Amino acid sequence: MNIQEIADKLKARFGESVNFQDNPLAPFVRVKVDTIVQVAQFLKETPDLYFDSLMSLTCVDYPANFTIVYHLFSMRHLYKVILKVEVPKDNAMVSTVENIWRAANWFEREIYDLFGVKFEGHPNLIRILLPDDWEGHPLRKDYQYPATYHGVPL
């Protein structure tokens, strides 16, 4: 099954909440922010899809929004699918998929740490790479580099 057929299945189930984008290098499925958990659950639990592996979960800071990118893979059927969720900048919040793919736990913490996107329902949403008292989220495009850290010039 290619991504087009997977997208058709999602379309039949979720209607307007999903939207297939056929870009040549990396076709992806755009999912509305409020349905991501249901879509994820559907992809994981439908036996003939069975996306059991979350290859990568990351975020891109576009001028208009934060885009969370899910690279999913089915080890049983060897299918791949890319999901994208657009999160508004003023309210950067998306539901966690930690209970669907355990790997998401640390990935989401990393995104929270470096982008400041919050994951609703995450059991332990704290910084992972940076110190707890770090200010700001460095991978944002508008990040201001600090001049000092605890009084030490950088």
Place this chain on the structure above:
Amino acid sequence: MNQNQDYTTIVKKASSRIEEIIIGEEMLINMGPQHPSTHGVLNKVLKTDGEIVDEVFPQIGYLHRGLEKIAEKLNYHQFMPYTDRIDYLGAMNCNLAYAMTVEKLANIEVPKRAEYIRVLMAELNRIASHLLFFGTMGMETGAFTPLLYGFREREQILDLFEMTCGQRLTYNYIRIGGCSDDLPNGFIEKAREFCNVMEKKIKEYHQLLSYNQIFINRMAKIGVLPPDLAIAFGVTGPNLRASGVNWDLRKNEPYSVYPEMDFAIPVGTGKVGTIGDSWDRYFVRMQEIEQSVRIIRQVLDKIPAGEIRAKVGRVFKPPAGEVYVRAENPRGELGFYIVSDGSQNPYRLKIRAPSFSNLSVVPEISRGTMIADFVILLGSFDIVLPEIDR
């Protein structure tokens, strides 16, 4: 009879009293940032009940350099040396994964000879990495000799790399579109010699360590990782294969010239304990060394003449788009996700490091182990910290 009963009640009473006394409060222990079982800087906070580990909280980030942010400020060629520093024990493999990602993004055809050289280097580096693991795993179980043995053979590989690119740790050898230099004179002979030595030595390793009863007693049935848990946590590479999952990107999602090579994928069988225990993770890596030697021999026989680098301009602007490519590294799947906006610099570059996910499963499976066994368990995952922290 009566006397016996009395005796049992006395013992029962005494043991309940002992339990009252012994069960105290749990204790938090800081293991690391510097500790022999960490190949880098990692702090683990252990919640312990006596000798038993109740909970582990890995504190990572000590080596965070912001590679992903740095990448946004550099052009595509300039980022290559930084990939050496993702997994410094598998620098060639990291170079290769990054080069493959950019090549896919810009649709660059790599010359055949360059592909062979890349696979050759990647496999040599895989062996070097596993040899270091062999040494450190020995150290963690209390044996010092394996480290010396492992380094002795690793030295030969580093000599080969030094011949080729002048570096012994961070190679910066593979380039977008090929390699920086051709193989030097005498390389093929020296590499063949190394294969002969390695095949002999691996038998010695098995005698010295793999089937050593003391080593088996320390390793078997420790830190059993079930396959479904491994997949759920995104564990990849030898750690996943040790759990009995036959999954290797070189076979299952072939890239470069791996489809032309004949090699097997070793998986864990639970030979001396349970499938997915620390010994399996160790033994899969030892078997992978043998398979990598096989691949190297085939490459050396088949390597064609020709160009070693496709023409890629210094001012290099891949078309706008995005791509995710993953490759099989010594530690698992290294993935690069690059978003290009058509300029000289990547708009976003995400490194999906295998050790990051491999470490995330450790707290899950280390509940209830002894502290001494936890060291073994963590060591058997062969994590590399610069890769986790990036």
